[in-house]
Amino acid sequence: MSLNVELVSPQERVWSGQAKFISARTIEGDLGVLPDHAPLFGVLVDGVVRIDGVDGTSTEFNVSGGFISVSNNRVSILTESTGNK
Amino acid sequence: MGAQLRVYRRRMRSVKATKKITKAMELISASRIVKAQQRVAASTPYANELTRAVSAVATYSSTNHPLTTASENPKRAAILIISADRGMAGAYSNNAIKEGEQLAALIRSRGLEVASYLVGRKAVNYYRFRNRAISGSWSGFSDTPTYEDAKSVADALIQAFLADAQTDKAGVDEIHIVFTEFKSMLTQNALAKRMLPLEVVESDAPVPSGLLPMYEFEPNAEVVLNALLPRYIEARVFNAMLQSAASEHAARRRAMKSATDNADELIKSLTRLANAARQAEITQEISEIVGGADALSSANAGSE
Numbered sequence: 001m002s003l004n005v006e007l008v009s010p011q012e013r014v015w016s017g018q019a020k021f022i023s024a025r026t027i028e029g030d031l032g033v034l035p036d037h038a039p040l041f042g043v044l045v046d047g048v049v050r051i052d053g054v055d056g057t058s059t060e061f062n063v064s065g066g067f068i069s070v071s072n073n074r075v076s077i078l079t080e081s082t083g084n085k
Numbered sequence: 086m087g088a089q090l091r092v093y094r095r096r097m098r099s100v101k102a103t104k105k106i107t108k109a110m111e112l113i114s115a116s117r118i119v120k121a122q123q124r125v126a127a128s129t130p131y132a133n134e135l136t137r138a139v140s141a142v143a144t145y146s147s148t149n150h151p152l153t154t155a156s157e158n159p160k161r162a163a164i165l166i167i168s169a170d171r172g173m174a175g176a177y178s179n180n181a182i183k184e185g186e187q188l189a190a191l192i193r194s195r196g197l198e199v200a201s202y203l204v205g206r207k208a209v210n211y212y213r214f215r216n217r218a219i220s221g222s223w224s225g226f227s228d229t230p231t232y233e234d235a236k237s238v239a240d241a242l243i244q245a246f247l248a249d250a251q252t253d254k255a256g257v258d259e260i261h262i263v264f265t266e267f268k269s270m271l272t273q274n275a276l277a278k279r280m281l282p283l284e285v286v287e288s289d290a291p292v293p294s295g296l297l298p299m300y301e302f303e304p305n306a307e308v309v310l311n312a313l314l315p316r317y318i319e320a321r322v323f324n325a326m327l328q329s330a331a332s333e334h335a336a337r338r339r340a341m342k343s344a345t346d347n348a349d350e351l352i353k354s355l356t357r358l359a360n361a362a363r364q365a366e367i368t369q370e371i372s373e374i375v376g377g378a379d380a381l382s383s384a385n386a387g388s389e
Contacts (some may be wrong), residue, residue, distance in 0.1 A: 009133040010232040010323055011124075028304050041142065042303035044311045066312065069138055071300070077132045080232070080316070 001035035002054050007077045014082050020051040024068050024073055039071040049077060087366045092360035097352055098335050104348035111341035114334045121331035128327055139317050141300055150310050155282045159258035160250045161198040163242060164188055167264040167329045168205035169229040174333055175340035178207035185263045200257055228330055234354035235323035242316055246281050261368050264325035265332035273332035280321055
């Protein structure tokens with residue numbers, strides 16, 4: 001099982017593909033998402049989003065605010081701007 | 086060279102110079118449409134995800150957010166008109182402004198006041214010339230709008246919306262947007278849409294298949310909605326600006342193409358006229374020479 005991930009900003013689709021783990025920081029604290037996570041909708045604060053792809057790569061992005069939504073192994077992360085870390 | 090001929094040649098030179106300019110503008114716009122279209126396409130995933138999120142939250146929460154509830158007795162409505170900074174785009178700006186006028190008339194007939202928010206120098210000039218009140222105006226980015234531009238416009242609108250329209254003169258109860266929808270290279274339509282209060286799930290994004298999942302909200306639905314709705318408005322404004330930019334380039338390309346075609350026609354008919362004038366001059370000279378020779382030879386014949 002893997003997660004179908006999309007990290008999008010208003011200007012472009014920053015990252016999309018399959019991943020096995022995602023970590024992000026919401027208002028309530030750090031959050032990790034593994035496959036088969038319950039449907040969730042969270043508000044992100046400025047911080048780092050880490051995506052571990054199925055191919056073993058790990059990518060980190062600096063996001064400034066945004067949202068994360070998880071449902072049916074589909075994760076979308078919306079953010080206003082990203083910076084590659 | 087005769088005076089007539091010289092006038093024709095001068096006009097031809099000037100038309101040719103104009104044609105060069107319009108041709109260049111046509112080519113520039115043609116290349117910019119593609120870029121503008123790509124930017125619209127690049128912003129679509131974000132807009133779609135956001136729409137999905139807003140409809141999910143709005144469906145599964147009973148929160149009565151000020152941004153989603155309509156005022157019981159609305160007093161004032163804001164209209165955001167998106168037009169061009171530069172002309173030479175045919176009726177592009179005018180169509181948007183006219184659509185805005187119609188919408189304003191409709192709103193006034195409902196007994197509301199209208200507050201105008203304008204994007205693009207053309208709309209601003211139109212309103213200034215007629216001495217109308219402008220609640221807010223932005224210009225200088227109509228052909229390549231950035232998200233920051235959209236954000237500053239959206240922020241002003243949301244602030245006006247959150248202010249109480251009954252007591253505050255700057256407050257509004259409704260926000261409408263007028264922009265030019267980019268359907269294809271050939272078709273662009275000026276459109277008026279209501280942005281606030283939200284009509285959730287009125288976007289043209291594909292309806293998510295199946296039921297939306299029961300989300301857990303972190304921290305809770307109200308906070309999520311509070312954070313989500315301003316972003317949604319920004320994204321809508323941004324999308325409208327990008328579509329308008331693409332439409333502007335398409336309209337300019339079409340206007341410049343017909344200008345170039347007209348210049349061609351004009352050059353053709355002027356060439357005909359110039360040729361006729363030159364021929365008339367030659368004919369006249371010949372008949373003068375023949376006449377002169379005739380007169381000379383008859384005078385000579387008389388003296389002998």
